[in-house]
């Protein structure tokens with residue numbers, strides 16, 4: 237029931253960031269099933285070719301919770317827009333912004349929504365950001381198509397697993413360190429300060445504060461993020477048949493600085 241997508245009636249501009257995710261430790265994104273061909277108790281998620289991949293939804297979830305924690309921890313005044321709602325609260329007044337203001341059904345003012353919902357979407361505002369599944373980049377020399385997955389064993393002493401494995405020994409698969417995945421992020425109508433938040437979320441992942449996937453308390457899921465370029469398109473340029481604007485990796489950092497500055501300025505904003 238996405239009845240209103242106020243921010244989205246117009247597609248003014250689109251930005252596509254590309255880069256790579258490189259695993260620094262083992263990475264565990266489980267397939268949720270067991271008893272597959274490879275025999276490990278807890279296999280990793282694989283694509284149709286049998287290579288591991290990182291689902292876009294998983295990346296989006298990690299970014300969202302990282303940015304949510306940052307914004308909550310900063311405790312800035314609400315009129316900066318830099319706040320995060322509690323999606324479990326069911327009323328608009330109670331601080332959840334995924335709801336229409338009382339008596340104003342159908343009207344959505346993005347300014348009334350928290351930064352996290354404005355970036356990642358809620359029940360009534362569309363997401364500005366979309367993540368492709370990060371597919372494994374095949375090394376050119378790797379003619380035999382080695383799958384960089386290793387089996388590790390553990391004893392099910394983890395609290396969360398105790399009920400399932402009852403202290404038995406079990407195997408789990410991880411993606412090997414040094415594996416490369418292609419990262420693609422699509423942003424529609426990007427606002428500089430929200431882009432600043434998004435980039436900061438990626439920085440947190442790169443700096444090791446946020447880990448991806450499962451078993452992160454065992455040190456798994458640390459990755460590096462390497463940006464390689466961006467493509468920028470405006471609706472006007474598209475219709476006028478102008479070529480898309482390519483930003484090489486060297487132009488990215490200055491651009492990211494602009495985003496970070498816009499975010500910093502936003503923290504000072506008063507209504």
Ligand SMILES: [Zn+2]
Nearest residue numbers: 321333350353
């Ligand atoms: Zn919200």
